Amino acid sequence: MFGFKSQTRLCTLLNSTYRDKKNLSSQVIYQYNCKNCKNSYIGQTSRDVEQRKRKHQNVFKGTGMSKIADHCMQNKHTNDWNYKILAIEPNDIKRVIKESLLMDIVPETTDRTIYSQKTYDLNVFQ
Numbered sequence: 001m002f003g004f005k006s007q008t009r010l011c012t013l014l015n016s017t018y019r020d021k022k023n024l025s026s027q028v029i030y031q032y033n034c035k036n037c038k039n040s041y042i043g044q045t046s047r048d049v050e051q052r053k054r055k056h057q058n059v060f061k062g063t064g065m066s067k068i069a070d071h072c073m074q075n076k077h078t079n080d081w082n083y084k085i086l087a088i089e090p091n092d093i094k095r096v097i098k099e100s101l102l103m104d105i106v107p108e109t110t111d112r113t114i115y116s117q118k119t120y121d122l123n124v125f126q
């Protein structure tokens with residue numbers, strides 16, 4: 001039983017490694033920097049980050065919701081849509097935890113302010 005389980009886990013691990021090599025732009029945590037101010041947007045997606053980008057951009061055409069698009073429209077700021085991949089994480093739970101951690105780390109290590117919302121809030125001190 002234990003042996004069977006380990007084998008399954010190994011397969012899962014290998015599959016996700018293969019997928020990472022095939023497509024480096026999915027299952028990622030990404031960052032956009034506003035060109036006009038020190039605000040940044042951090043987000044995570046299970047899908048392709050280019051596909052997610054189009055969803056952000058669609059807000060300018062009046063469909064969908066996006067914090068970064070809202071920020072640019074409200075403040076008349078621009079964003080060149082050059083995303084920075086902060087981390088690649090195939091595991092959904094680990095990805096939202098990493099996203100949450102990066103939202104805390106990035107403002108501490110850079111002069112950026114994060115205005116996006118955490119998918120998963122870490123209530124470590126509660």
Ligand SMILES: [Zn+2]
Nearest residue numbers: 034036037077
């Ligand atoms: Zn801005």
